[in-house]
Amino acid sequence: MLSNRWLAAAVAASITLPLAVLYTPLDRHFGTVPLEPSDWGLIGTVLALCLPAHLAIAVFVRSRSVRRT
CATH class of the missing domain: 1.20.5 (Single alpha-helices involved in coiled-coils or other helix-helix interfaces)
Incomplete structure (x- = not known):
């Protein structure tokens, strides 16, 4: 990047x-x-929960596309 x-x-x-x-x-x-510190905490919590899910979905989608080719 x-x-x-x-x-x-x-x-x-x-x-x-x-x-x-x-x-x-x-x-x-x-x-x-x-933003208050509690707002930043909420943002960090949502990010901490969503980012691993997003990465897991990306790995799953990549693995399925590799199998098809």
């Missing part, structure tokens, strides 16, 4: 810009409020 500089820059921007809107004075212009 890091070999593609444009993709790495796009990923960095897609992470940085929303955080900048939430945690800088820009929040007044966009009408947002910073």
Whole structure:
């Protein structure tokens, strides 16, 4: 992923810009409020539960496509 500089820059921007809107004075212009630690905990919990399921599905789909070829 890091070999593609444009993709790495796009990923960095897609992470940085929303955080900048939430945690800088820009929040007044966009009408947002910073996330509480409990909100980040919920996000982390959902990610921790969904990511392994997503990876398991990807492995399953790949293994089925390999068998067909």
